[in-house]
Each structure stands twice: as C-alpha cells, then as structure tokens.
Amino acid sequence: MSAILNQAFHCPSVPPEIMDRLWEAGWRHFGPSFYRYSLSVDDGGVRTITPLRLDLENFTLSKSQRRVLRKNEDLRHEFAPATLSMQARMMFQRHKARFKDNIPDDLDTFLSETPATVPCTCQECRxxxxxxxxxxxxxxxxxxATSAVYGLFEPDHSPRSLGTYTLLKEIQHSQSLGCRYYYPGYATVEPSPYDYKKQLHGLEVLDWASGTWSPLPRSIPGR
Structure with a gap:
C-alpha cells in the first residue's frame, strides 16, 4: 500500500499552463488554497480518494445523460465570469441542507473573494x-483543460438532476473551448453522493503512487 498523501500550499495567481499540470498531478483548490489527499474521514468511515479526469476526445453521452438533457430542454444557460453574488450565497444555504457530512458554512469556502481571476480564470454556468x-x-x-469547482441548485428542482445537467453543460463548454481534458473533481472508491461523476464515458483515474492516469476500472462502484 502506498503512503498516505496529504499536501497543501497557498498561491493567489497561477498561469493556465501550470493549472493544467497541477490538475494532472491531482491537485484541487478552494480559492488560493491548493490541496491533494488520498484519504478522507466522515461519519461513514475512512474513504479512499480518487481524482477523475475526462478525456474529451473519448466522451460520449449515455442514455441516462441524454434523458437529463431532454428533460431540461426548457432551461436556459449561460457562461460568464465567476462571481460571489448574494443570490448564489443564499442558494447555497438552501442547497447544503441536502448533505449530512462535512457540511461547509458558506459558498466562500470554495471560492476566493475575486473568483473570476484568483487563483485562475473561473467561469460560472447559470x-x-x-x-x-x-x-x-x-x-x-x-x-x-478545465476543472469543475462546485455546483449548487435549488432543492425544489431536484427532480431535474441539475448536478448532472450542469456537469454536462461544463463538458460541452470545455469542448467548445478546444480543451482536451475536463476534471470533474475527486470521487471515492467507496459509494458517495458524488457517484454520478463516475457515470461519464471516457473517464480516467489517477494512481497516486505512479502519477499515471488510466481508464476508470469497473471495480469502482457507480460505473
């Protein structure tokens, strides 16, 4: 078994090409605080962290993902520079009621005070x-490459599968930018509320010990 990984650093400004390299090495960030770790602990016990990466050249929609898009054809979306608006903060307070473990206080946990530029270019999908x-x-x-930071939605609209919907819109937007990879974030080997991320065709996982990416194995639940 490889050594437990738990690293962090602080940086308020990172060039795009360096962000690509950090994501490739399994780094994530909340605002200017960067981190990577291989294990987490919550009320369900110890969970094994696995970074995910989507090869956009190999991505195809599944039947269930097509259904999500069809179900939401009446919706409108737009991408714009990221903000920390009061409207978003209030939505987050309603959204976080869905969770039981590791509940953050507010949206500021995930974003810097100027999220459009610190520590890198960030857009929001509305x-x-x-x-x-x-x-x-x-x-x-x-x-x-692009990397998902966080998504939130109004709980009254849960039947629309908006977490999956915004993820798919981010993928489409990444393809329109000419990117090769999309990083949907960390998942766990064990079942979790974020298993929907594992449903993407073309996913790769990072081996912490070797630093290499390989296709998502079927042994990870949620495939």
Missing part, C-alpha cells in the same frame, strides 16, 4: 427556468 435562477456551477479554465 441555469434559468424562465426568469428564475435555479442552478450555478463554477468551472476553472486552464490552457488545455
């Missing part, structure tokens, strides 16, 4: 039902 803002997700932009 999703509207008519004039109502019902979901927001945040996407970092590198040189040849």
């Amino acid at each position: 999703v509207y039902a008519g004039d109502e803002l019902i979901a927001i997700s945040y996407l970092d932009i590198g040189q040849e």
Whole structure:
C-alpha cells in the first residue's frame, strides 16, 4: 500500500499552463488554497480518494445523460465570469441542507473573494427556468483543460438532476473551448453522493503512487 498523501500550499495567481499540470498531478483548490489527499474521514468511515479526469476526445453521452438533457430542454444557460453574488450565497444555504457530512458554512469556502481571476480564470454556468435562477456551477479554465469547482441548485428542482445537467453543460463548454481534458473533481472508491461523476464515458483515474492516469476500472462502484 502506498503512503498516505496529504499536501497543501497557498498561491493567489497561477498561469493556465501550470493549472493544467497541477490538475494532472491531482491537485484541487478552494480559492488560493491548493490541496491533494488520498484519504478522507466522515461519519461513514475512512474513504479512499480518487481524482477523475475526462478525456474529451473519448466522451460520449449515455442514455441516462441524454434523458437529463431532454428533460431540461426548457432551461436556459449561460457562461460568464465567476462571481460571489448574494443570490448564489443564499442558494447555497438552501442547497447544503441536502448533505449530512462535512457540511461547509458558506459558498466562500470554495471560492476566493475575486473568483473570476484568483487563483485562475473561473467561469460560472447559470441555469434559468424562465426568469428564475435555479442552478450555478463554477468551472476553472486552464490552457488545455478545465476543472469543475462546485455546483449548487435549488432543492425544489431536484427532480431535474441539475448536478448532472450542469456537469454536462461544463463538458460541452470545455469542448467548445478546444480543451482536451475536463476534471470533474475527486470521487471515492467507496459509494458517495458524488457517484454520478463516475457515470461519464471516457473517464480516467489517477494512481497516486505512479502519477499515471488510466481508464476508470469497473471495480469502482457507480460505473
């Protein structure tokens, strides 16, 4: 078994090409605080962290993902520079009621005070039902890759599968930018609320010990 990994550093400004290299090495960030770790602990016990990467050249929609897009054809979305608006903060307070473990206090946990530029370029995907803002997700932009930061939505619209919907819109946006990779974030080998990330065709996982990426094995639940 490889050594437990738990590293962090602080950096307020990172060039796009360096962000690509950090994501490739399994690094994530909340604002200017960067981190990577191989294990986490919550009320369910110890969980094994596995970074995920989507090869956009190999991505195809599954039947269930096509259903999500069809179900939400009435919605409107747009990408714009990321902000920490009061509307987003209030939505987050309603959104976080869905969780039981490791519940953050507020949206500021995930974003810097100037999220559009610190520590890197970040855009937000805003999703509207008519004039109502019902979901927001945040996407970092590198040189040849993008990386999901966080997504939130109004709980009253849970049947729409908005977590999956914004993820798919981020993938489409990444493809439109000409990127090669999309990093949906960490998952766990054990079952978790984030297993929907593992449903993407073309996913790769990082081996912490060797630093190499390989196709997601079927042994990880949620495939």
